[in-house]
Amino acid sequence: MYLSKLEILGFKSFAQKTVIKFNDGVTSIVGPNGCGKTNIVDAIRWCLGEQKSSALRSDKMENVIFNGTANRKPMGMSEVSLTIENTKGVLPTEYTDVTITRRIFRSGESEYLLNKNLCRLKDITNLFMDTGIGANAYSVIELKMVETILSSKAEERRTMFEEAAGVNKYKLRRRLALRKLDEVKSDLTRVNDIVAEVNKNVNSLERQAKKADRYNRHIATLKEIELDLAEREFASFSKKIEKIKTTKDENLTKKAELDLDLDDLSLKLNKLKSNLDQIESELKSKRSKVNKKTEVIYSVLNDISVAEERKRSADSNIEKYSAEIAELGKRINITSDDIENAKQRIVKTTEEVDNKRSSQNEIKSKLEELRTNLDEKKSAVKRQSEQIVHKFKAVSLKENELLNIANALDGKNNQITKLNDKVLQLTNDVAKTVGFIESLNEEKDTVAKKISESEEQYSKKVAEKEKLEIKLNFLRTNELELKSLISALSEKINFIQNLVDNLEGISRGTKSxxxxxxxxxxxxxxxxxxxxxxxxxxxxxxxxxxxxxxxxxxxxxxxxxxxxxxxxxxxxxxxxxxxxxxxxxxxxxxxxxxxxxxxxxxxxxxxxxxxxxxxxxxxxxxxxxxxxxxxxxxxxxxxxxxxxxxxxxxxxxxxxxxxxxxxxxxxxxxxxxxxxxxxxxxTLFGKKQLLDQLKNELPAKQKQLRNFSESIFSTTEKIKGIDLKVLSNQGKMLVNDLANIDKQISQFEFEKKKANDEIEKTHQLVQEYAADANKIDNEKNKISDDLDKLQSAHSSADTELRIKEEESLKTEKEFNSLIYSENETKLELERALGAVRSLDNLVIQSKNNIENLNTSIDIRQNDIGRANKAIEEIKNILNSKNSELENAKQEKDILTEELEKTEKSYLEIKSEAAKIENEQNDIRSEKDSILDSNRDLEIELNESEIKKQNLTEHISEEYGLQVELKQFDDLQTFNFTEKHNEVHDFRQKIKNLGPINLLAYSEFEEEKKRLDFLIQQRDDLVESEKDIVKTIDEINHAAHTQFLKTFDDIRENFIRVFRTLFDPGDEVDLKLEEGADPLEGKIEIIAKPKGKRPTSIELLSGGEKTLTAIALLFAIYLVKPSPFCILDEIDAPLDDANIDRFTRLIKDFSNDTQFIVVTHNKRTMESAETLYGVTMQEEGVSKIVSVRFNENVNVVA
CATH class of the missing domain: 3.30.70.1620 (Alpha-Beta Plaits)
Known part of the structure; x- marks a missing residue:
């Protein structure tokens, strides 16, 4: 398996579609700084699923989209496709060519495709799991990762070890198992809570059943006692009613006699009251006259007080106005002095203004001359700079061209040697391939039979699971509806309870x-x-x-x-x-x-x-x-x-x-x-009734909800028990095995044909490469001559530019100095003009103030004259009011004497009337006493009748019997209190029993069955928990074993490779943290080159640290080789001797691993079979030039 092709469109500096084809062995990517070499590495990393924008050297992910240049518009999307040859079936898929595509749009949307089919990031991550390939795996190494591998942060270093050990799948399985364990524990906690609740209900119902039996016995005894008591009380009430009626008739006769006496007294009292009314009228008239005269006296006294106060106020104002006039005279004198001082300062400041204006005109004239001279010198500097930039670009292009030609020539010579070795290898491969094909055909038949059996078993389980899921959805829907109903019912109860508690609908007075x-x-x-x-x-x-x-x-x-x-x-x-x-x-x-x-x-x-x-x-x-x-x-x-x-x-x-x-x-x-x-x-009564009804409905609904929850739990457990994933994975593994076999057969056939074709083509390539090498050598000599001429011209232009820049800078400095002087002069002139304006305003304002002060003096003198006139008027008023006061006092004394005589006569008549009223009150009191007695008798009569009726109704309602009147000889001696106490005792016993559930026994039986069912469910969950814990232990054991074995292998390889790169006697080792979990503990790197004893690998030189990191990476490769490896300028810190060791190491590993090396080092370039150059012929846009040794240079994009 190897990386065969990379397609880039709109990613960072690659604006147009770029296709890079990779071959086996070592491929180098070269080019000047800033041309976009590392963007190729970023594109591969991004396509493999990198999610951190910082790892791609960007602030945010959308920055990877081509952002445009001066000549190109920004693009709306970025796309990278990576094609991997999967001929050996390393990736768990049936395809021999696997193409992964990732797109991102400026809108923020992104897509992943696998062989042009949309997929998830998770699918791509799972595809590369434990293969050594991935965004964060050890297949992509850049220079900064050398520091990361050797730093004190052990997490990223551990990631490479775990990837090599293949323990990621165990960690994933352990996370899933732990998640399932948490779910089981949660379910177990919930079931335990339900069991505890149901067990409490069962115990409660058992107690209620026993209490109901005691209740029935007490009720029977109470009935017998209460019926006997009722018959005796009924007879007693009847006798009492007759006695009350006789007493009432006697009281009515006595009341009539008292009414006659009361009428006689009323006639006498009315005559006296008539006389009192006449005297009261006369008293009212005389009191009114006295009051009026008193008001006149108060009015005159008030007028006298007001006049005296006005006189005191006028005297005070005269003193105050005189003081103000003296103060205003002083202020006039001070203001006149201020005016004279201001006029003198105006003359002096005006002379300063004229001097400043003359200086300002001289500075402006000098500035115009310097501005013209400065503009001419800046134009000359700009023209010279543009010429230098043009020459610099020409030199850079020639240098890149010369570098590409030199690399191409070295590559051609090395390729010729490799092609001859390849012919011999291909011939041996063809013979081996024929034997492999025959063995794979036999294995294919066996796998096909297993697939058929697996599909039949999977179909049965799917049908069973679908039925259970339909049932579960039905139960969950009903549970959700019931929860909503219970929630609404609870809210309704709370709402109505609030209305009842707050007495809603009741008037404010009633509520209070x-x-x-x-x-x-x-x-x-x-x-x-x-x-x-x-x-x-x-x-x-x-x-x-x-x-x-x-x-x-x-x-x-x-x-x-x-x-x-x-x-x-x-x-x-x-x-x-x-x-x-x-x-x-x-x-x-x-x-x-x-x-x-x-x-x-x-x-x-x-x-x-x-x-x-x-x-x-x-x-x-x-x-x-x-x-x-x-x-x-x-x-x-x-x-x-x-x-x-x-x-x-x-x-x-x-x-x-x-x-x-x-x-x-x-x-x-x-x-x-x-x-x-x-x-x-x-009404409140209706709300209260509705509230009771809703409270009775709520427990039934809650019980129904518990039943639904238990059914959902039971059904969910059954669904969990059907593990389709295991059956599906088994089927997929068999299908993958079959596909892999077919692929391997096809691949072997293809490789056989490809090898024969390759042998024929190789001889032609050797001849073509030799001719290309001669042409490249001639072109190289010509480009070297052109480069010398361009560099000489660039040096002369640069010297001339520095001279012109110094002259321009000197002139500009003089110009800026004059500008500063001009601004200072302007500022001083404005200050002087402002001072003149302020002094003029001060003079005007001071003159206005003097006029205002003189006006104020005139006003105050007029006020003093008016105050003296008012004092004379007030003295005349006071004399008149004192005389009026004496006359009013004499008239009041005469009226008061007449009023006292009339009041004495009124009190004598009123005393006689009071005596008669007292006699009336005594008679009324006696009459009220008789009425109260009758009312009490009426109440007692009605009370006895109601008690008699209530007694009858109570027996009728309570026992369905009618009380009859019977004769009892012992009513006088019968102890009613003792019997009532006995009835009360039995009722208290019944009340002490509390609420009685007469259906308790049947409910007890039902809850007991439910409790037994839940206990069985709990036992099942406990067993499930034990199974999961056991599985986690097995996973941990397998992961520990595999990790420790891999760690030991890497350690041995690291020691061997390190001593190969350095010296056989160097001290080097890998150690796991003692006492820690191997899967979590730190991994310590010990590296001490011969002759050095650093306390930490951080103290090693840059080159030594780089070689140490490379040794660790290749130690991992020896345990689990990655199909390809990308190295981004990690050779930068190495000197020539270490570069040679580095390239030899890459050569040794290139037979099993494809290397893509981004480098600036010539020796590293020499070790590559294929060379790609990255250039920027157009500013801001990267292009690829590919060189395969002994071939012509091809422009890929």
Missing amino acids: LIENTSWAKGDVALLASIGSSDEDFRMAAEAALRYNVNNILITSLEDLQRGIKYLKENDLGRASFYILDRDESSRGGFLQTVERFFENRRRKNLMKDDAFVDWAENIIKTEKKWSRFFSKLVHNTAIVKDFDSAMRLSAKYSNLSFATMNGDFFDGAGIIDSGVSPEFEE
Whole structure:
């Protein structure tokens, strides 16, 4: 395998398409500095996949595109193609010619092609893996890499050892295995978490099942005790009600007698109040007169105070104006002196301006003369420089031409010798090829049979994997949808919970009273917050309570008063209250008892209707202490099926209200509430019901999501178990083997034919090369003569240029000095003119200031006259106001005496009226006491009736039984408290059990099965983890073994090659870092030439370091030869003796490795079979001239 062809288009300095063909052996690339030689090396490196722009000597990757010259436009793309002969099948592909192409566009897009087919960078990297070829492999060596190989950074040095040892594939397999191990560990952690969670659920469900059994036993005992207690309480309540009714009638008779006494006292009090009204009117008139006279006195006093203040202000102003006039006179004198000084300075500065203008005119005249002289000398220098540049270019072209001719002549002579040796080698190769072809045909039949078997097995596994992947996609889609649903459900719950917590939809006053209940002494609750219903009845229950859900429930009239006071004091708006005492007293009178019979009959008739569903009081759930509120609130509300049924029944039962299952409401008064409410516009009661429903749905959805996740995990594990890559790789390896065999057969046939043709052509080439050598020698002599003449002319022109440049520089220096003097004069002139203008302005401004000061003095003198006149006027006003004040005081004293007499009479009559009012209050107090007593009896009566009714309803709701009135002889002695405590104890036992899951046993069985399944999955993952760890250990062992073996081979080769290049007695060695992992530890190079003892290889000379690096590279080649090697000017630091050693070493290796050497050294050029010259005939554009010894010179591009 070798590099056969390089095609370059638009890469760096290669603007036009350039094709370079490479042959076996050594090829040299030569040319002057800057002509583009190293760009060929960069093109090869770039095509092999180099990704670092710095390695290509560019800031960014798009800089490799030809950027244009003065005569050429920039190109839009760059393309490099590299063709490799793969006749020995070193590369894992079926092609004998492998062409790699890389393109890049200015837009930033790039492409890779393999044999003109688009591919990935990874495909090219994998193609060259462990072959010694690659952008960063040891196949491309430049001078700076010598320092890198020998530097203290061991990473890049290690890369070459690993490439030679072929451990990169092991490292790749280890990375993949470690990644898979991480995945297994992650899965194992997840499964362990699920197992722990499920195990916790199983334990919890087992406890719940046992708790449910205890719950059932407690419920049975509670029923027996509570039924007996209810019958006794029912009898006790009935007896108490009769006694209360008798006491109420007696109180009503006493109240009538007190009302008569109260009427008599009211007549006497009204007569006294009439007299008081007349006296109050007279008092009001006299008080008004006294107040008016007092106001007059205050007004006069105020006027006197104002006048005195005005007089003090005028006196103060006179003193201030006099002081200002004196100060203004001083300022006028100072300003007059400033004007005289400014006029003197103006005269002096004007003389300076005239002198500066005269100097400026003289400098301008001199500058014009020097400017003309300087322009003439600069033109002469420019013309002479252009002549020198033209002559220099001619000399460079002749030097390049002479170098190319000399190299071509040496190459021709060496090539003739090589061609004769080649004929003998080709004859031996033809005989060997015939034997190889026969052996390969037998191997081909065996491989074809294995391919057929491998394809059949692969097809079965593909079908199985496709089914599992379809199932996995279905599960993942459902899982994703379920996750979105759960996320939306959670967000909805949080949103509604926030609405409920913040009491959204409730008035400001109601919200404040509920959030801060410190104003109430009894229980306080919002009706919407304490009720609930089953989901099926949610809309019906909300409709039944729609007008009352925002009511606040309180237990006393006093709490009502406190609540209203709290709202008013804090300006919080309004709120609706529902009072327990008032509700029971207002709704629990005798009328209800009389009508109950007829009401029950109507209710029973309604319940027989097909549209009837239930009573609203039965569907609403709440705590026991609040249950009677809801019973009273919705007592006459029925739940029916639909709107039409409610419409029909509301007409028939006008005293009842109806709520439908869809949320419509028909009030007994004829009001109909219907329509559709969005979820988030429902009442607080509806939001609370919706929130409970959503919270019940969420756990079921989460459980369903866990089931999907487990199925996905199980299916994924099955898919991972089907390793198509192994089967595919086996098939590909067999196909590659078959293709390689075919290629080898074709290649051997081709080589046989090629060898015979080559033998015939070689004799003709020898004769042609000899003739070419003679022609080249004659041309070389002619070019040498031309070069001598050009160099002489260039030297004379250069001397003349230096003389003219010195004269021009002297004149320019004198010109610049005068320019500086002119600028200084201009600046001084401007300063003097500015000073004159400033002084003129100062004189004008000072004169204006004097005029303004005189005006100010006149104004102040006028102000003093006005102030004296005002003082005389104020004295007259003060005399008048003092007289007015004395008269007003005398009139006020007379009015005050009359007012006091009237007030005394008023107080005597008012005292008599107060006595009568006290008698009335005593009678009213006694009357209120009787009313309070009756109210308490009414409350006690209603409370007993409600307790009796609640007792009946509780037994009916709790156990489905009716309580009947029975006679008990031991009611007086029966201990109700003890029985209630017993009921409370059992209820507390049930409550202490907490929430009861009656389905716990079935759920326990289900979760137990799931737990067993997950434990099995966990065991499988543990085994998988052990297998992967074992695989990683095997990979590490294989890599260590192969690396250490290769390292030992390289070490032996390095010692041998180093001593060949230097001296057999030199101290040289390679060492691995002790105690470190061989695949990660540092590699130390020891190189001590004879007679030297450097402490570090960094201390070696440039040539010694270069030879040491070359020795290491060739030591690697001996272990694993790279098909080709590119050396970019690494011979630059070597002297002639070391160059000879270097070229001999290359000759020895050229039989197995193709060398492409970029060099300036003649001895290195002499060792090459093929020579390429790089020139820049057009500025900025590189071209290639190829020389094959004993052939004519050919222009490749």
